[in-house]
Amino acid sequence: MIAKKKTKQLEPYKKKRDFTKTPEPKPKVKKSKTGHIFVVQKHNASHLHYDFRLEINGVLVSWAIPKGPSLDPSVKRLAIQTEDHPFDYAHFEGVIPEGYGAGTVMVWDTGTYENIKMHNGKLVPIEESLKNGQIEVFLNGKKLKGGFVLIRTNFGGKQTWLFKKIDDEYADARRNPVKTQDKSVLTNRTTAQIAKEDSKKESLMSKLVHKFSHEIENIKEKGLHKR
Ligand code: MN
Secondary structure: HHHHHHHHHHHHHHOOOOOOOOOOOOOOOOOOOOOOOOOOOOEEOOOEEEEEEEEEEEEEEEEEEEOOOOOOEEEEEEEEEEEEEEHHHHHEEEEOOOOOEEEEEEEEEEEEEOOEEOOOOOOOHHHHHHOOOEEEEEEOOOOOOOEEEEEEOOOOOOOOEEEEEEOOOOOOOOOOOHHHOOOOOOOOOHHHHHHHHHHHHHHHHHHHHHHHHHHHHHHHHHHHOOO
């Protein structure tokens, strides 16, 4: 029952993509060792944004943050909830070809998170916080550390949330990692490097496919001649 429900959860993700064309991970439900990782992906699509994802029950619940995260507790960033992504997306880096989400994806930050949302002295399960539209997490990333909140607003429909740093010892209005730490935490590459290397890989792949299909044709022809 649960497995079925979870697969269903990734149905919107599946519907939007053509997996014969995109190198993005297939819609599979999986869990990390800790069960609660987070990732921020810089996505150079038609509009640059940062995808913030939290692992909740084997999928990555996702928000697109146009301006990216801020460490200044007085700054609220718009976060638009998008479709849940499969767990494997957390280490996806590369170029999405023409179609849905076309552009370069970089793993800008990743790590584990801790649910810190309390109510009447008790920890609120993250699934409940998601439903209530009030999430509080402590991030243990390489660039992002400390408490952050995600609050659903009633403006412009249900998908609109606000993302904000909690005013704790990790808050720092002077630091702006979106600007100053602009490389992948997985491969230390810039978006431009990923785009260059990945499109090379892509063209090599298509050349190979082309070559093989030629060879297969040749073999078929030879085979026919032998007969
Ligand atoms: Mn995106």
